[in-house]
Amino acid sequence: MLIAGNNTCSSGQLTSKCESHKGACPAASMTSEVVENEFEFYSKAEKYWKDVPATVDGMLGGYGHISSIDINSSRKFLQRFLRDGPNRTGTTRALDCGAGIGRITKRLLLPLFKTVDMVDVTEDFLTKAKSYLGEEGRRVRNYFCCGLQDFSPEPNSYDVIWIQWVIGHLTDNHLSDFLKRCRAGLRPNGIVVIKDNMAQEGVIMDDVDSSVCRDLDVVRKIIRRAGLHLLAEERQENFPDEIYHVYTFAMR
Numbered sequence: 001m002l003i004a005g006n007n008t009c010s011s012g013q014l015t016s017k018c019e020s021h022k023g024a025c026p027a028a029s030m031t032s033e034v035v036e037n038e039f040e041f042y043s044k045a046e047k048y049w050k051d052v053p054a055t056v057d058g059m060l061g062g063y064g065h066i067s068s069i070d071i072n073s074s075r076k077f078l079q080r081f082l083r084d085g086p087n088r089t090g091t092t093r094a095l096d097c098g099a100g101i102g103r104i105t106k107r108l109l110l111p112l113f114k115t116v117d118m119v120d121v122t123e124d125f126l127t128k129a130k131s132y133l134g135e136e137g138r139r140v141r142n143y144f145c146c147g148l149q150d151f152s153p154e155p156n157s158y159d160v161i162w163i164q165w166v167i168g169h170l171t172d173n174h175l176s177d178f179l180k181r182c183r184a185g186l187r188p189n190g191i192v193v194i195k196d197n198m199a200q201e202g203v204i205m206d207d208v209d210s211s212v213c214r215d216l217d218v219v220r221k222i223i224r225r226a227g228l229h230l231l232a233e234e235r236q237e238n239f240p241d242e243i244y245h246v247y248t249f250a251m252r
Contacts, residue, residue: 038171042147044210045169046121054128059100069238071107074195077234077248078160081191082112089189090159093141095119097148098166102129102137109162110136117158119144119151121169149174153185161185164195168211172222179226183252191252192228194219195236197244213244223251 057064081089094109096102099118109116110133118140120126126143133140144151149170153161161182167175182192197213204213214222223230228251236246 041171041210042149042169046147048209049122050124052122054101054125054132056101056103059103059125063240063243066239067103067107070236071104073236073238074104074108074164074248075112077232077250078108078112078193080232081160081250087189089191090187092187093117093158094160094162095153095158095185097151097161097163098169099129100125101132102140104162104164105129105140106133106136109160110139113159115139115141117142117144119146119148121145121147148178151178152181155184156187158185159187159190161190161192162195163193165197167194167196167219168206168213169209172218176222176225179223179228183226183228186252189252191231191250193248193250194223195246195248198247199244216247219247219249223249228252 052058055064056067060067082091091113092115094113094116096105096109096116096118099105099120100122102118105116105118116139118126118129123145126145129140129143130137147169148163148166163182170178179192186192196219198219199213199215201215203215203218206213220230230249230251232248232250234248236248239246
């Protein structure tokens with residue numbers, strides 16, 4: 001999902017994403033708007049990403065310079081669950097969802113986990129990942145080329161399932177169903193992590209990359225629908241002012 005730029009909501013109003021309240025659509029309209037055109041919603045997104053350069057800057061919509069800030073914050077957030085204790089999350093295996101070329105796999109997950117699996121809908125990104133990851137890429141066990149709406153994590157297999165900047169490419173129902181499958185994919189004390197853009201109010205449609213941006217309340221409701229319990233929630237700091245607020249959620 002593009003982090004900044006322009007978008008169009010169902011009213012046809014054009015608005016900067018950093019002013020999402022101006023173009024926000026009521027949450028209830030998102031489901032009907034998207035589901036009626038579900039095939040188009042997913043096919044347009046696939047087409048969009050096929051034209052995106054397989055680079056860090058491409059993955060971050062021209063904001064490659066924020067990658068280190070993002071990774072450092074994510075590492076601090078994640079490490080609180082990896083510390084010693086009776087409910088400590090393991091470090092055997094992680095899953096990177098919407099992995100792209102493996103930016104998060106390379107800099108966040110591989111340094112912390114013995115093995116990592118990657119899933120992304122764009123085959124060219126996964127092909128690029130095999131060279132981008134370098135020698136450490138030998139610890140990536142599987143490269144799954146699949147949209148998350150059709151992907152099922154292997155049951156009882158992952159300590160951490162990391163889902164970043166990709167939930168906007170799923171309809172509400174598909175996101176809820178995917179999170180249910182992620183819950184089944186967790187090992188004991190495992191966690192699911194979502195890190196994504198949050199609208200100020202309601203849901204915003206982006207016709208450029210065929211995605212949606214939901215507000216915090218909508219995302220929390222979907223998490224609850226999936227039967228997951230929210231363990232932690234944190235707003236990302238030190239990102240550029242013009243982009244969406246970004247939040248990280250941990251749940252199991």
